[in-house]
Amino acid sequence: MLNKIAELINKNVSGANAVVNVATDAKCDSSITVEASKILPVVSFLRGNTEMPFNSLHVISGVDYVDYMEVCYMMTHYDLTDPREFILKVKVTDRVNPKLDSIVQVYAAANFQEREVYDMFGITFTNHPDHRRILCPDDWEGFPLRKDYVTQKMYNGMEVYPDSKMNFEDREYIVRQNMIKQAQKASASTESEG
Amino acid sequence: MNTTVHQTGSVKDYFSSLYKGVTSTAKGMWITFKYVWAVKPVSIEYPEVREVLPERARMRLFNDVQNCISCTQCAMACPVDCIYIASEKMPEGSEIKKTSNGQPIRLLLTQFTIDTALCCYCGLCTTVCPTECLTHSHDYEFSQYTIDSMKYDYLAPDVISWRDRIVK
Amino acid sequence: MQTRWDIGEPEAPTINSETEQLKSELLTLNMGPQHPATHGVLRIEIWTDSEIVAHAIPHLGYLHRCMEKHAENLDYRGIIPFVDRLDYLAAMNMEWTYAMTVEKMLGTEVPRRAELLRIITGELQRIASHLMAFGTYALDLGAFTPFLYAFEEREKILRLFEEVSGSRLLYNYIWIGGVWNDWTNEQIERASQFCDTMEEEAKKYHELVSTNKIFIERTANVGVMSLQDCFDYGASGPVLRGSGFKWDLRKNIPYSLYSEFDFDVPVGTGEVGQVGDCWNRYIVRMKEVVESIKIIRQAIAKLEPGPVMGKVPKIIKLPKGEVYVRAECPRGELAFHLVSEEGGKKPYRLKVKSPCFTHVSMLPHIAPGQMIADFVASVGSIDIVLGEVDR
Numbered sequence: 001m002l003n004k005i006a007e008l009i010n011k012n013v014s015g016a017n018a019v020v021n022v023a024t025d026a027k028c029d030s031s032i033t034v035e036a037s038k039i040l041p042v043v044s045f046l047r048g049n050t051e052m053p054f055n056s057l058h059v060i061s062g063v064d065y066v067d068y069m070e071v072c073y074m075m076t077h078y079d080l081t082d083p084r085e086f087i088l089k090v091k092v093t094d095r096v097n098p099k100l101d102s103i104v105q106v107y108a109a110a111n112f113q114e115r116e117v118y119d120m121f122g123i124t125f126t127n128h129p130d131h132r133r134i135l136c137p138d139d140w141e142g143f144p145l146r147k148d149y150v151t152q153k154m155y156n157g158m159e160v161y162p163d164s165k166m167n168f169e170d171r172e173y174i175v176r177q178n179m180i181k182q183a184q185k186a187s188a189s190t191e192s193e194g
Numbered sequence: 195m196n197t198t199v200h201q202t203g204s205v206k207d208y209f210s211s212l213y214k215g216v217t218s219t220a221k222g223m224w225i226t227f228k229y230v231w232a233v234k235p236v237s238i239e240y241p242e243v244r245e246v247l248p249e250r251a252r253m254r255l256f257n258d259v260q261n262c263i264s265c266t267q268c269a270m271a272c273p274v275d276c277i278y279i280a281s282e283k284m285p286e287g288s289e290i291k292k293t294s295n296g297q298p299i300r301l302l303l304t305q306f307t308i309d310t311a312l313c314c315y316c317g318l319c320t321t322v323c324p325t326e327c328l329t330h331s332h333d334y335e336f337s338q339y340t341i342d343s344m345k346y347d348y349l350a351p352d353v354i355s356w357r358d359r360i361v362k
Numbered sequence: 363m364q365t366r367w368d369i370g371e372p373e374a375p376t377i378n379s380e381t382e383q384l385k386s387e388l389l390t391l392n393m394g395p396q397h398p399a400t401h402g403v404l405r406i407e408i409w410t411d412s413e414i415v416a417h418a419i420p421h422l423g424y425l426h427r428c429m430e431k432h433a434e435n436l437d438y439r440g441i442i443p444f445v446d447r448l449d450y451l452a453a454m455n456m457e458w459t460y461a462m463t464v465e466k467m468l469g470t471e472v473p474r475r476a477e478l479l480r481i482i483t484g485e486l487q488r489i490a491s492h493l494m495a496f497g498t499y500a501l502d503l504g505a506f507t508p509f510l511y512a513f514e515e516r517e518k519i520l521r522l523f524e525e526v527s528g529s530r531l532l533y534n535y536i537w538i539g540g541v542w543n544d545w546t547n548e549q550i551e552r553a554s555q556f557c558d559t560m561e562e563e564a565k566k567y568h569e570l571v572s573t574n575k576i577f578i579e580r581t582a583n584v585g586v587m588s589l590q591d592c593f594d595y596g597a598s599g600p601v602l603r604g605s606g607f608k609w610d611l612r613k614n615i616p617y618s619l620y621s622e623f624d625f626d627v628p629v630g631t632g633e634v635g636q637v638g639d640c641w642n643r644y645i646v647r648m649k650e651v652v653e654s655i656k657i658i659r660q661a662i663a664k665l666e667p668g669p670v671m672g673k674v675p676k677i678i679k680l681p682k683g684e685v686y687v688r689a690e691c692p693r694g695e696l697a698f699h700l701v702s703e704e705g706g707k708k709p710y711r712l713k714v715k716s717p718c719f720t721h722v723s724m725l726p727h728i729a730p731g732q733m734i735a736d737f738v739a740s741v742g743s744i745d746i747v748l749g750e751v752d753r
Contacts, residue, residue, distance in 0.1 A: 027469050028683025055593045058688075061699045061713035072699065074686055074715070078593060078607065083614050087686060109596035112723040120430075135423040135752060144428050145711075167345070170278035170307050181282070215575035222570045226507050236514055250528035250543065273440035316443035316534045321542075330528070 002086060005052060006032050012049070013041045021089070031072070031087035039073075039090050040101040046075060046088075047106055053077060057103075058085070060113035062121040064147050068093045069121055071100065092123060102128040120145035252315045252330040255308055256360050257348040261293040261327035264301040268319035268328050276312035277319060280305040293325045303349065310336070311344035331360045388416055391734075395424050400741065401498060402748030406725065408734070415737050418729035420722050425752040433712040438464050438538060438678045441712070446532040448714060449750040451494050452692045454487035454523075457536040459689040462617065463698040464538045466687055467680045475668040476540035477619050481661045482553060483523070483535065485654040489560065490519040491692035492647045492654075495745040499644060500571055502742035503580050508571050515563055518556055525549060539674035554662050557655045564651055572645060581644060582635030585728050585740030589638065595724045599694025599717055600650070601744055604630040604643035611690040623660050625653045640743035647745070679705045693717045693745055716750040 002020045009018040009032070016038045023030045034042050046054045058074035073088040092098045102125035103110045114125045115134040122143035125131060132138060141152045151160055238245065247253070264281035281301040284290070291299045320328050338344050346353055394405035403424035409417040429448065433441050445460045446453040458480055465472060472480075497512030520530045526545055527535035535542050545553075571577050587597070589605045602609055610627040612620040628649035630642025680702040688697040694717025701711040721744040729737055 023683045025467075025681040025683045027467055027685075028681065029685050031684070056596045058596055058695075058697065059699070059713070059715035061711075061715075063701050063711045074697070074699070076596075078602075078609055080608060080614065085686075085688075087684075107596070108591075108594040108727070109720060109723065112719060116719075133423075135426040135428075137423070144431055167278075167309055167312075170305070170309075170345075184283075211575065218573055218575045222507075222574055225566060225570050236517070248525040248528070250526070251524060252528040271440065273436050273443050314443050314532075315529065316446075316532075317528060317542075318439060318443070318534070 001084065002030055002032055005046075005086065008049065008052060009034065009042055009045065013038055013045050016042050018042075029087060031089050033089045033091065036090040036092055036100060040103055040106070042088070043073070043103045044106045052084075054084075055079075057107035057109045057113070060110060060117050062117045062123065062145065064121060064145065066147050069095065069098060069123065071117060071121075071123065073103075098123045100125055102126060104128060119143070122146065247332050247334075251332055252317050252320075254310065254331050254333045254336055255313060255319070255346075256329055256331045256356060257306055257308070258327040258329075258357055258360075259303060259306055259348050259354065260357075261295075261325045262303055262306065263293060263297055263299050263325055264303045265324060267322045267324070271318045271322045273316065273318065274312050274314055276309040278305060278307040278309075279303070293327070295325055297325055306348040307345060308348070309345050311341050329360070331356075393737075398501075400748075401746050404722070404741075404746065404748055404751070406741070408729070408737070410734065413733050415729045415732050415734060418726050418737065420725055422719075422722065423752055425748045427753065429753045430712055430714065433709055435708065437707055438680075438709070441709070442537065443532065443534050446534060447749060448716065448753060449691065449693065449696075449718075449747050450531055451747055452487050452491040453531065453533050454483045454536060455491075455689070455691040456696065457533065458484050459687065459691065459696050460698055461536050461538050462689060463685060463687040463700050464678065464680070467683070467685050467700065467702065468538070468674070468678065470539050470672050470674055472540055472672050473669045474619075475544075475666065476670045476672065478661050478665050479541050479545060479670060480536055481618060481620070481623075482545075482550075482658055483526070483541075485657045485661070486519050486522070486553065486556075488654050488692045489651050490516045492651050495647055495692075496567065496571070496644075499742045499745070500577075502738055503577065505571065505577070508567065511563070511567070511570070515560060518559075522549060522552060522556070537671070538678065540669070540671035544670045550662055550665065553658065557658055560655055561652065564648065564655075567648065572648060578634050578641060580735075581640040581739055581743070584635075584640045584736045585732065585743060586636060587638045587724060587728060591724065591727060592638075595727070596720050597694070597717075597724060598720070599690065599692070600643050600646045601694065601721055601724075603628065604646045605638035606630050606632070606642075611688060611695060615688075617689060622664075623657050625656050625660075628653065640739050643743045643745075677707060679707055680709075681705075688715075691717065693747065693750070694721065714750075714753055716753060718744070718746045718748075718751045719753075722746060722751055 006018040006020050009016050015035060017035045019033050021031050021033055054075040054077045056076045056078055058076045061072045061074070063070045063072065069092045071090050071092060074085065075088055076085040077083060090100065092100060100123055102114055104114065111128075111130065112134060114128055115130070115132060117123055118125060118131065119133040119135050120143055133140065136144065139156070142149050153160060264279060266279050269275075269277040269279050281303050284300060284302050293299060315330070317330065320330055348354070388409045388411055391408045391410055392405060393408055394400040395403040400406065405421040405424065407419040407421060408415050429444050432444055436444070442457055442460060445456045448456050493512040493516045497509035500508035523533060523535070524530045526543060526549060527533040587601065587605050589607055591597075592602050592605045592607065597605075598609075606629055608627050608629045611617065613627050628646050630637050630646055632639075632642060635641050682702060682704040684699065684701040686697060686699045688695050695715070696717060697715035699711070699713035699715070700709055703710050724744070725741065728740055732740065
């Protein structure tokens with residue numbers, strides 16, 4: 001099925017460059033990758049075509065692979081006789097100022113989902129009607145689900161992860177015990193060498 | 195626009211909807227009214243009457259330190275990292291004790307603390323325990339005034355004294 | 363197609379010429395974060411013209427715990443307690459879907475008895491969740507008594523779950539590869555007894571609430587979601603079925619052992635109002651309770667003694683790749699998108715597709731033009747659980 005969809009996309013959307021990623025493990029799902037700049041025409045083609053339409057968007061999920069970020073669109077077709085679904089992917093290589101076209105005008109479901117991807121990964125969706133953070137507060141710094149995310153120290157004059165609420169005593173005790181153990185081991189090994 | 199504006203139709207409609215409203219409400223009222231004497235109350239008066247908890251109920255954790263072999267599997271299984279274990283080598287010459295199911299205790303347990311305020315009562319730590327010394331007891335009333343006192347050191351004598359009550 | 367979320371000053375809806383003359387500045391109201399009708403900590407900013415809602419903007423995130431980030435630092439077994447806390451009213455179904463996701467990647471065979479026990483617990487949980495939806499929905503609309511009846515029945519299910527799993531709300535019962543504990547014959551007997559009483563109770567609820575004239579007046583023709591809207595917004599579950607589309611994953615793309623079961627998929631038919639209104643979404647849930655009872659009875663008849671845990675390695679390591687697994691939960695389709703690295707002990711990424719998050723995004727669309735009291739009815743009818751919306 002995926003090969004057919006990729007063929008259809010390549011035939012009808014110029015420059016989409018759809019490639020099927022066959023899963024290396026048989027138990028996993030395969031997907032289709034398209035050019036990031038062509039996501040809007042590809043999605044509107046997928047919704048509007050008559051041969052293999054997809055009438056609903058399930059979810060938009062972002063994945064951070066450190067070198068690049070990937071945005072996965074889970075396309076579904078609600079049909080009683082021929083239900084189908086597949087994962088459509090785009091790669092976003094720019095980490096500093098990542099940008100994608102919004103697909104809200106095609107699927108209304110993308111409104112909240114794109115806001116969530118922006119909130120968690122910092123990918124800006126151009127032409128989004130209501131482009132704000134959704135789960136984190138508006139003035140939160142950083143994008144939590146990126147792999148290089150570091151929690152901010154202070155937020156609105158409040159300390160994030162205050163020391164008084166962390167159980168340092170017991171942790172320190174264990175660390176100290178481990179250090180003693182290592183020292184003992186080291187001394188034992190030098191003794192045996194000597 | 196999906197506002198619900200009551201459609202005022204003919205007089206007949208008005209009275210029929212009025213009739214429906216009264217009868218359907220009366221039907222519901224009758225169901226409730228039957229509860230006055232026909233149905234016994236199912237609620238219990240808590241502090242005086244207490245429910246008997248099922249055998250598998252997961253309440254406050256208890257570690258029987260005499261059976262613990264310091265394997266740290268519970269600390270690794272814990273999803274919220276609320277178990278702190280430290281152990282050291284047995285002093286030389288001391289006899290090796292055995293747990294109740296026959297496993298030798300090779301390490302000296304120096305700390306076993308559970309931060310009960312963090313515990314999520316998922317039961318993952320008790321299932322991995324090889325000697326079944328870490329168990330969920332049936333105590334469910336253990337509120338404290340400070341969050342520090344929710345931290346139980348299972349080597350402390352006052353906590354060890356729970357053992358007589360919990361371990362049968 | 364036009365976008366519907368222009369964030370600028372919204373125009374007041376013109377109802378008729380009379381209100382046109384009275385039109386003045388819009389009033390901003392905050393419904394929530396602490397409001398009994400929002401079922402948790404949801405804040406909805408409502409712009410009203412007199413009593414008519416012109417604009418509703420949901421503000422999410424009051425219960426945000428970033429469970430997806432937590433999951434990246436936990437091993438696969440340790441995630442189950444966190445998954446429980448997503449939809450705390452249907453924790454069994456959450457665990458089940460998560461377990462299916464990992465099992466699909468791991469290639470584990472689940473024993474037949476475990477699958478059947480999962481179906482029994484999953485359907486009992488569905489009944490419990492729908493009872494909660496029924497009770498709180500009646501509470502939203504001003505009827506307190508149905509809530510107590512619903513809780514009386516729900517308590518029986520919770521008690522049964524407590525005996526089986528050890529916990530009342532957050533079970534950690536369905537594990538990767540099977541279920542934790544086996545059910546005793548006495549417990550199975552009690553489940554089947556519960557089915558008998560529940561069938562009678564369901565009839566009582568219909569007399570008490572569903573056919574009540576006041577309830578029908580409050581819910582029929584209110585908050586209509588057309589089928590096209592549902593597809594547009596990716597709605598699922600009772601919301602989609604209430605709009606008249608006979609779609610149920612258990613029937614259309616059967617997972618687990620559901621293909622062996624004989625049950626019906628109830629859809630909204632618009633008996634008292636029009637298809638897709640609040641009453642239809644409500645009645646779909648109530649009919650689903652009866653269907654779940656059917657499934658439980660069949661599953662109990664199929665039960666045979668056997669193991670309840672499949673062969674799972676002690677440390678779960680998954681191959682490189684990704685899976686996307688969907689399952690039908692009481693509130694709609696839940697799905698997990700799991701990405702793993704080669705030999706990863708922890709997920710590289712775990713994305714939760716929560717049905718309520720999708721349904722909340724429909725609120726700004728259906729709100730304009732409603733009375734505030736009707737808007738409360740609309741919010742209640744999609745049966746939101748904020749733990750799942752905010753994750």
